[in-house]
Amino acid sequence: MDETxxxxxxxxxxxxxxxxxxxxxxxxxVDASRDSNADDEHDPEGATIAYERSQVDALIHQARTQLVEIDAASARLSAGDYGTCERCGQAIPEARLRARPTARTCVTCP
Structure with a gap:
């Protein structure tokens, strides 16, 4: 449990x-786009500022989601439910928990 x-x-x-x-x-x-008057939406040289902003925003969302999952796994660990599949109630294999410590389900449950 301490290792987990x-x-x-x-x-x-x-x-x-x-x-x-x-x-x-x-x-x-955002600061760079505010200080620029470039028409990056029609720039043939690559990604637009809007595209870059969208990409980084998606990664921020992913990191926040991961934090929620980690906190939920920590709560399950404290409650004594960690390692139990939320769907079937069976033990989640140790190998799955090592590979994905935030796993809520076993490999057979979707």
Missing amino acids: RSLLDRERQEALYRLAALTGDFDRI
Whole structure:
């Protein structure tokens, strides 16, 4: 249990770090677009500022979702429900939990 808690704590710290970095990137993109009068929507040279902003926003959403999943797994661990499939009630295989510590279901349940 201590090993699992430690793993979840590490994953949470990594997600928080990634979220902070992505939020900084997003803010820089927004600031850069505010200070520019370039017509990036019609620039044939590559990605638009709007596209970059959208990509970073999607990654921010992904990091926030991961934090919610990590917190839910930590709550299940504290409640004694960690490692039990939410659908069938069977034990989630250890290999699955090592590969995906936030898993809520076993491999046979969708």
